[in-house]
Amino acid sequence: MTVRHTRRAFLSAATMMAAALAATACGSPQDTATGGGDNAAPVKVGLVYSQSGALASYGKQYIEGFKAGLDFATKGTGKVGDRKIELTEVDDAGDPAKAVSAAKDLIGKGTKIIAGSTASGVALQVAPIAAQNKVLFISGPAATDAVTGANKYTFRSGRQSYQDVVTAKSFIGDPTGKKVVVFAQDGAFGDANEAAVKAVIGTAGATVSSVRAPASATEFTPFASQIKAAKPDLLFVAWAGTTAPAMWQTLDQQGVLSSTTVVTGLDIRASWPTFGAAGAKISFLSHYFDGASDTEASKALKAKVNTIDLFHPDGFAAAQMVVRAVQESGDDVDKMVTALEGWSFDGVKGKMTIRAADHALLQPMFQAKLTGSGTAFTATAQKSLTGDETAPPAVAMKG
Numbered sequence: 001m002t003v004r005h006t007r008r009a010f011l012s013a014a015t016m017m018a019a020a021l022a023a024t025a026c027g028s029p030q031d032t033a034t035g036g037g038d039n040a041a042p043v044k045v046g047l048v049y050s051q052s053g054a055l056a057s058y059g060k061q062y063i064e065g066f067k068a069g070l071d072f073a074t075k076g077t078g079k080v081g082d083r084k085i086e087l088t089e090v091d092d093a094g095d096p097a098k099a100v101s102a103a104k105d106l107i108g109k110g111t112k113i114i115a116g117s118t119a120s121g122v123a124l125q126v127a128p129i130a131a132q133n134k135v136l137f138i139s140g141p142a143a144t145d146a147v148t149g150a151n152k153y154t155f156r157s158g159r160q161s162y163q164d165v166v167t168a169k170s171f172i173g174d175p176t177g178k179k180v181v182v183f184a185q186d187g188a189f190g191d192a193n194e195a196a197v198k199a200v201i202g203t204a205g206a207t208v209s210s211v212r213a214p215a216s217a218t219e220f221t222p223f224a225s226q227i228k229a230a231k232p233d234l235l236f237v238a239w240a241g242t243t244a245p246a247m248w249q250t251l252d253q254q255g256v257l258s259s260t261t262v263v264t265g266l267d268i269r270a271s272w273p274t275f276g277a278a279g280a281k282i283s284f285l286s287h288y289f290d291g292a293s294d295t296e297a298s299k300a301l302k303a304k305v306n307t308i309d310l311f312h313p314d315g316f317a318a319a320q321m322v323v324r325a326v327q328e329s330g331d332d333v334d335k336m337v338t339a340l341e342g343w344s345f346d347g348v349k350g351k352m353t354i355r356a357a358d359h360a361l362l363q364p365m366f367q368a369k370l371t372g373s374g375t376a377f378t379a380t381a382q383k384s385l386t387g388d389e390t391a392p393p394a395v396a397m398k399g
Helices: 014-022 056-073 096-108 120-133 161-172 188-202 221-230 244-253 269-281 296-305 312-329 333-340
Strands: 043-049 083-091 113-116 136-139 154-156 179-185 207-213 234-238 261-265 283-286 344-346 351-354 365-371 378-385
Touching: 043 056, 043 096, 056 296, 056 312, 083 096, 083 312, 096 113, 096 120, 113 120, 113 312, 120 136, 120 154, 136 312, 136 333, 161 188, 161 234, 161 261, 161 283, 161 365, 161 378, 179 188, 179 221, 188 207, 188 234, 207 221, 221 244, 244 269, 269 365, 283 378, 296 312, 312 333, 312 344
Parallel strands: 043 083, 043 113, 113 136, 136 154, 179 207, 179 234, 234 261, 261 283
Antiparallel strands: 283 365, 344 351, 365 378
16 A cells, blocks of 8 residues: 555645644544434435455455444444434445446435545545535545545545655654655656655655656666665655565665665555565555554454454444434534534544544554564554644645
């Protein structure tokens, strides 16, 4: 997992953030799962996510997390007061057109809460539909920064790309005067990562350059030589695809991993063997891994899924948000929005806060290391960063 998207603008709004946090009320939705509408009619919730396609594994974790979170937030009843939470699951296969069609169909059937969006492209297409129809939309694992501040009806239950890059920055402390190199493939994915690092770490005082490789490259020694010659204080690696094992092996053999701090994102457990022998020499920024926290929510989730993976917490948090929205509003969507804005709750990762100004989800992030090898890798947290430490700059609400 590396950063796939960068935000369109970074705006300084410390006073807005301070005001939002000052207004925050702490709690957990299972504390008061007794509210809800004026009758016992079910609450319809549409879950539109990737059951198939490239991100199906992410979607599977999301839905498992959601169902565990719903059980936790409703104390096992699946109800808010006398109202059953009625789930309708739809596969968007990572296709924005399918997601939009599914969202419209659900809204037409009276659904006022839509959640899901495994893919960023999907989230960006569903968000305007939510605003147009005045329904609550809680995006899931989609990491694009553009979901934050998209409109008043759009929220997110996962982290965003800015929080990933800020976590990477934490490995070098004060970046002033430091040299950072981004190693990535040519193309949109590499462009987005390079731009994100420049925007977050470069503007904080570091000099950011890049070494780019063709997506078709299979020989990585020349690129390793360029990296070593640059003598960076931090190497940020953004890589995707089947060449990852060969790339990591080459960086290790050429001494890159022992010559500087090398940081990349820690993806789902199934991807860990791709690091090979290099895995124990890499520093990882992490959204979540099993054992990263020891909260009541994490214990409840683990009891349901046995091994917590990267996107289980996103589904769990989405369910907590759904229960909160229904408790406080019945079927009034504008009241749902108000109930979520500024709300703090105890999630799988720890304290989560929905910033009222732009609906950013402030949350802990983690520095991690792998020990062992291959399928026997174990992740441990080296440091936890608070939601305040990883908070993205507030943006103006677009709609």
